Amino acid sequence: MGNRLQGKVAIVTGSGGGIGRGTAKCLAAEGALVVVNDINLANARDVVKEIRAGKGKAIAIKADVTRPAQVQRMIQRVLKHFGKIDIIINNAGVFGKHVGPPLTNITDEDWDQTFDVNVKGIFIMCKAVMPHMKERKKGKIINIASVAGKKPSVLIPVYSSSKAAVINFTQSLSEELAPYDIQVNAICPGIIWTPLWNALATRMTEQYPRMKGQTAAQAFSAVVTQNAVNTKREQKPEDIGMLAVFLASDESARITGEAISVEGPTPVTSP
């Protein structure tokens, strides 16, 4: 086990699966105590079990990031038991229930849910943890945005906008917290096979005539290989996790306000 985050306390929201789970495991493998937060407690507990099996330290806390009271309770619980919070990774996110194009496929409820979880949830979490970090004059906030926040997709136009908002929010918060030696950065993942993409690919097979009858995995594979025959535009949760480790560590004390994309392709040896 590594020690680059030895003794640090980290909260990872939405870490019951996907990128959050991968990130929580990477942090734990470097010695951090990880609070696995999710809206689904059973999933969170599974991840805690996995981390402990690897000799890491973790606890599960259920909280909905769109509910200020639940978030406050979580923060207070962590401070009470562990005395401090060093790192927050705002990973909780949703795609919405419908895909475009056209835009009119997407419901108002989709919009509300997407912006509530993806953007307001980060706003709520940051407000809740900032007083503690400012008092200590140290801290790390890492917001999970998306490459779609830099270059939107007509498939997920509302999701894309929400992630652009996350990047912008990251930049202003990084300026505000710079005098307190708190760094705030965003990670922009590319295309990763997770429950979120499983659901999105399923919707694609339901909505697009040419994909009807395919499995979610087949639809995902088509997206991943569409541009070039000799690379696949796919990454793994650990690719995000290892960048999160770097940004959460003291090594990156002078990196703030950045939005770093992780969308490097994987070469394939044959078409």
Place this chain on the structure above:
Amino acid sequence: MGNRLAGKVAFITGAGSGIGKGMAICMAREGATIVIADINLANARSVAKEIRTLKSKALAVKVDVTKSAQVDKAVQRTLKRFGKIDIVVNDAGTGGEHIGPPLTNIPDEDWEKIFDVNCKGIFIVCKAVMPHMKERKKGKIINISSVAGKKPSTTIPAYSASKAAVINFTQALSEELAPYDIQVNAICPGIIWTPMWEAFAGKLSERIPGMKGQAPATAFKAITTAPMGNVQRIQRPEDIGMLAVFLASDESIRITGEAISVEGPTPLA
């Protein structure tokens, strides 16, 4: 000693001083063998000596990155001695002799030197090392750009433009080399006290009212302290060095084509 770059061979241009030296030391601390390719052999040898005290291997080579023949020879020498090149860091750079505004302060010779070293030098080194990396189907190329490449400054317009070219070149090369599992990224440092900034601060203080005659270090402190007085917009060579370690390591194999800024300020007490 760390081991995140254990067994790797890194070829670093301009590593005889400043940011390049900072990156060389950080990588050596993680177990990398370092080739210090600098136009100043004495500086390169001094850094090599320091690296050996850290128990890593080092080779000092005198190289002018604007001369293809010298670059080819240095690459061949590295391959002969160490058998491979895993990592290339293109750090050699120059700020030119004159500052603006106005633009007309800057002679043609400054432009040519700035673009030759900062841009063409990177082009030459990449061409020299690519065949080897493509054959191995692995490699890491890290180009040192600048925050000025993202947001130019009227005091260093040619330098700024050259660093923007570096970012663009990085993006194209990252696409070309993706099928060979070679990642190409740029680091954009902010303001770091190095020989380059010492020279620049001296020139700046000449023209800022109230700063004339000040030592470069004094002028540097005044220039870099934010208006509110609560942060100083400076970083240390290690801030660049640790990002270079991350980008040079296997942890970042799916990060390519990025230009990451390191310009977080240091809070003042």
